[in-house]
Amino acid sequence: MTIEDAIAARRSIRKFKPDPIPEEAVETLLESVRLAPSGSNSQPWRLKLIQDQATKDRISEAANRQGFIAKAPLVIVLCVDLGVYIEGSLATVRELASNNERSEAMTSAMLSRVEAWRTQPKDFLAANVAFNIGIAGEHLALMAVGLGLGTCWVRAFDEARLHSIFGFDEEIVVTALMPVGYPDEAPSARRRKPTNEILL
Ligand SMILES: Cc1cc2nc3c(=O)[nH]c(=O)nc-3n(C[C@H](O)[C@H](O)[C@H](O)COP(=O)(O)O)c2cc1C
Secondary structure, eight states: OOHHHHHHHOOBOOOBOSOOOOHHHHHHHHHHHHTOOOGGGOOOEEEEEEOOHHHHHHHHHHTTTOHHHHHSSEEEEEEEEHHHHHHHHHHHHHHHHHTTOSOHHHHHHHHHHHHHHTTSOHHHHHHHHHHHHHHHHHHHHHHHHHTTOEEOOBOOSOHHHHHHHHTOOTTEEEEEEEEEEOBSOOOOOOOOOOHHHHOO
């Protein structure tokens, strides 16, 4: 399957077969996240894989009772670690500077920018870091298509409830849920704006 085919074929899937996902396929999905680009190569994503029914039920409850989440054989909880984001970004900026791969002006601008993150409110940082998990998550969603799997981005949830379900520390932000499974529906393509409407 080409990338073009995967992009065209991807749909949000909200009905899954109960069939389990082979371990090899799960590893391929994780590899697609691992290879994603990130700001300053900080790789701030942290994933939790949930397969047990009781936890999936609690996740679904915390996501406004979106029942299809609990029926997916696998739910991937896509998180970012804000500490990793800051420290990873600083390390890469310094590494690039020591290899003379970036101008002094760029290094100094990046160091001040990343250092300033330490005192920024969590919401600001969470929004800033969200780009990274967005890209990594879409790698996963497209890779899933190639494996015959379906996914659905889920953002409508109570983050505080998910935090308490998993006992995450303060540095972790739950950014999205991604139920994964073999599709038990074949939705038509959802409406998209024509190209002329998305050009400024
Ligand atoms: C950031 C984001 C958040 C979303 N949150 C939800 C959600 O909470 N529940 C849901 O059923 N679908 C959710 N969706 C799926 C969208 O409704 C879906 O992508 C859109 O309607 C287009 O349909 P398609 O993905 O099949 O092309 C979300 C999608 C994105 C990208």
